[in-house]
Amino acid sequence: MKFSRAAVVDAVGDGLLSFPITDFDSAGRFDAESYRRRLEWFVSHDISAVFVAGGTGEFFNLSLDEYREVVRIAVETVDGKLPVIASAGLSVESGKAFARAAEEAGADGILLMPPYLTECPQKGLVEYARRICDATELNVIYYNRGNGILNADSVQALADQCPNLIGLKDGKGDIQLLNKIVKTVGDRLVYVGGVPTAEIFAEAYLSIGVNTYSSAVFNFVPDMAVKFYKELRKGNREAVKQITNDFFIPFVDLRDRKAGYAVSLIKAGAEIIGRPAGSVRAPLTMPTTEERQQLATLVEKARQL
Secondary structure, three states, rough: OOOOOHHHHHHOOOOOOOOOOOOOOOOOOOOOHHHHHHHHHHOOOOOOOEEEOOOOOOOHHHOOHEEEEEEEHHHHHHOOOEEEEEEEEOHHHHHOOOOOOHHOOOOOOEEEEEEEOOOOOHHHHHHHHHHHHHOOOEEEOOOOOOOOEEEEEEEEHHHHOOOOOEEEEEEEOOOHHHHHHHHHHHHOOEEEOOOOHHHHHHHHHHEEEEEEEEEHHHHHHHHHHHHHHHHHOOOOOOHHOOOOOOOHEEEEEEOOOOHHHHHHHHHHHHHHOOOOOOOOOOOOOOOOOHHHHHHHHHHHHHOOO
16 A cells, blocks of 8 residues: 555545546457556546546456456556555455455555345345455445445444445435435545446535545546536536536436446447547447447537537
8 A cells, every 4th residue: 555544535535536447458358558558548637546447447357367467557557646446346255355466466445346146134244344344454445336235324333343444435326325324424434426427416426425426437538527526516507517418418318228338338438539448348248339429429529518
């Protein structure tokens, strides 16, 4: 770790968070040099932390060996400019293994993904997260998503048991639940918006004290993504409304056409701007030619906003 816990908390809690896609070559193998160039480009923008091998980065589609390489390259490339957060999860033992790999590579924290597949009781979810937290010195942000949704009492219990738990990322978009968690747990944790295309929830997040979110579209429209975040924080409602109407609503409509497009469209967008990262891995699929054309039109519109 290159950053203190307090510094990571500050970075994650206030500022735009970037989640780079993971580069694959034409044969579907991890492309280290393309990924390195992508990260160099990322950190040239006004962001506060880099989350690698996240949902947008297809964590669920990486082997442990690939993951090690992804995190190692990220830490080397970012070179202490910003905190680097990697993912962990799947099962308790897998989560420990990913956390160890992230720690060995020099990451500053992990984003703890939900368990794999099975439905989970609250007590079991807390135990799942606690065991992985206890197995690492890294800062941990719990991702409240999918089959791993913690209620307010469970978040409080986990925070009480795990001093290295620093944050909660919302992946559900249930503002009532998130507001209850924020009000119950308070500033013991930092809170991050994390539904797919989080900008569409940004105003609601901000209204309950969630100051930042993960921006997937930053991968292909970074200037607009940064502008949107800054105008949101300044309270410029007209600018936020314009960008939402002109870009984010039509983008969400396109995203909702097919499951997994929250990732697939991001890779397509990167290709459109001349920074290709290959195709997504199965079970995800890439957009059709027509959908790529619609996305290209949105990219052009974003450049004018």
